[in-house]
Amino acid sequence: xxxxxxTLSFAQxxxxxxxxxxFKQEFYFPQRNGKDAIYFCGNSLxxxxxxxxxxxxxxxxxxxxxxxxxYWKAKNPWLFYQTSMRPVLAEIMGAKEMEISVMNTxxxxxxxxxxxxxxxxxxxxxxxxxxxxxxxxxxxxxxQVRHHGFDxxxxxxxxxxxxxxxxxxxxxxxxxxxxHNESIAxxxxxxxxxxxxxxxDIATITAAAHKVGAMAGFDLAHVAGNVPMELHKWNVDxxxxxxxxxxxxxxxxxxxxxxxxxxxxxREYPRLGGWWGNEESTRFKMEKGFIxxxxxxxxxxxxxxxxxxxxxxxxxxxxKAAGIxxxxxKSVRLTNYLEFLLQxxxxxxxxxxxxxxxxxxxxxxxxxxxxxxxxxxxxxxxxGIIVDWREPGVIRVAxxxxxxxxxxxxxxxxxxxxxxxxRLIK
Ligand SMILES: *Cc1c(COP(=O)(O)O)cnc(C)c1O
Numbered sequence: 001x002x003x004x005x006x007t008l009s010f011a012q013x014x015x016x017x018x019x020x021x022x023f024k025q026e027f028y029f030p031q032r033n034g035k036d037a038i039y040f041c042g043n044s045l046x047x048x049x050x051x052x053x054x055x056x057x058x059x060x061x062x063x064x065x066x067x068x069x070x071y072w073k074a075k076n077p078w079l080f081y082q083t084s085m086r087p088v089l090a091e092i093m094g095a096k097e098m099e100i101s102v103m104n105t106x107x108x109x110x111x112x113x114x115x116x117x118x119x120x121x122x123x124x125x126x127x128x129x130x131x132x133x134x135x136x137x138x139x140x141x142x143x144q145v146r147h148h149g150f151d152x153x154x155x156x157x158x159x160x161x162x163x164x165x166x167x168x169x170x171x172x173x174x175x176x177x178x179x180h181n182e183s184i185a186x187x188x189x190x191x192x193x194x195x196x197x198x199x200x201d202i203a204t205i206t207a208a209a210h211k212v213g214a215m216a217g218f219d220l221a222h223v224a225g226n227v228p229m230e231l232h233k234w235n236v237d238x239x240x241x242x243x244x245x246x247x248x249x250x251x252x253x254x255x256x257x258x259x260x261x262x263x264x265x266x267r268e269y270p271r272l273g274g275w276w277g278n279e280e281s282t283r284f285k286m287e288k289g290f291i292x293x294x295x296x297x298x299x300x301x302x303x304x305x306x307x308x309x310x311x312x313x314x315x316x317x318x319x320k321a322a323g324i325x326x327x328x329x330k331s332v333r334l335t336n337y338l339e340f341l342l343q344x345x346x347x348x349x350x351x352x353x354x355x356x357x358x359x360x361x362x363x364x365x366x367x368x369x370x371x372x373x374x375x376x377x378x379x380x381x382x383x384g385i386i387v388d389w390r391e392p393g394v395i396r397v398a399x400x401x402x403x404x405x406x407x408x409x410x411x412x413x414x415x416x417x418x419x420x421x422x423r424l425i426k
């Protein structure tokens with residue numbers, strides 16, 4: 001049982017004790033009804049840090065003042081712009097710096113990773129993934145499989161929850177891995193399922209993949225900046241993520257990829273190459289012969305897209321200042337508080353489908369409505385709350401520890417309890 005109270009004074013007391021509470025004022029909140037909205041949509045698009053504008057102005061000024069010399073002479077030299085973000089991301093991902101590459105966008109990175117790690121043979125050609133994976137992942141895998149001349153119907157193995165259940169059981173995932181055994185080329189799962197909020201047991205699944213000789217890759221879109229990872233320790237082969245969700249990198253921000261050291265250090269590892277992935281020492285010699293960096297950055301292609309990276313860089317400074325472990329500690333308590341409060345709501349028929357165990361979830365709770373979900377979503381929106389609706393029946397609520405407070409969570413509860421009591425009277 002939680003030692004929480006459903007009162008404003010309790011929430012305010014928690015905020016008073018929270019050493020991360022000061023980060024809230026580092027962000028701009030969208031305005032609703034003349035005041036800051038209660039923003040629980042950081043799982044979809046993170047808020048703008050107030051430092052971003054100055055960071056963009058800096059790059060504009062360096063471009064004005066230095067022009068081409070900005071690659072070397074800018075305050076943040078553009079040649080190494082992406083590399084400057086590796087230390088914080090390495091910490092967030094539990095990776096070595098050489099295993100991190102800031103580049104492209106998520107789906108593009110997924111294709112490039114699959115190109116290296118999905119090299120099917122006649123007997124080993126299957127990709128294991130979640131049924132109902134995020135559409136972009138589904139399309140990526142479907143087209144990868146077709147690209148290699150296989151039939152998605154036989155080459156893609158989808159894992160579903162048991163009938164009547166919403167979540168995948170690790171034991172079921174392991175059983176399917178054993179069933180398909182040496183026919184599996186790659187296991188590709190979300191780190192956190194975008195719909196249910198379920199965090200998978202990445203260490204166990206990776207070990208099981210390796211046991212049958214398959215590669216283990218993860219889409220960490222809903223993990224990055226939400227739950228700290230230990231990708232290197234878990235021996236994950238590859239991972240990709242976007243930076244505009246919990247990482248607050250702004251719409252369309254540069255994404256990221258992780259390549260395990262054992263592959264990243266291997267210059268012979270198959271890949272598609274471009275000049276930015278080439279060793280810097282020979283990149284500008286303009287000679288024949290691709291010599292990839294012996295690092296995840298050896299998968300880079302093109303000139304750093306500086307303006308796509310500025311906001312992420314500014315945001316990562318805040319992650320560095322707050323500390324990903326501290327954020328995680330707050331996140332567990334904040335989401336537990338939300339769960340506790342939601343359990344007090346009477347009069348609306350909904351179920352929290354996200355796992356109850358805080359080791360099997362991040363910030364997000366998914367509320368499945370058996371009726372009137374869309375209507376309630378609209379009422380929440382009208383009351384100044386920003387949460388999102390995902391078909392067929394879920395409202396996702398993600399209090400993020402970086403900029404949400406216990407008071408935000410309490411006000412959300414007040415509003416949804418008010419909506420519920422009106423429905424009771426009707
Ligand atoms: C958000 C999200 C994406 C988005 O991919 P982009 O290439 O950045 O548009 C992909 N997969 C998952 C699981 C996501 O949650």
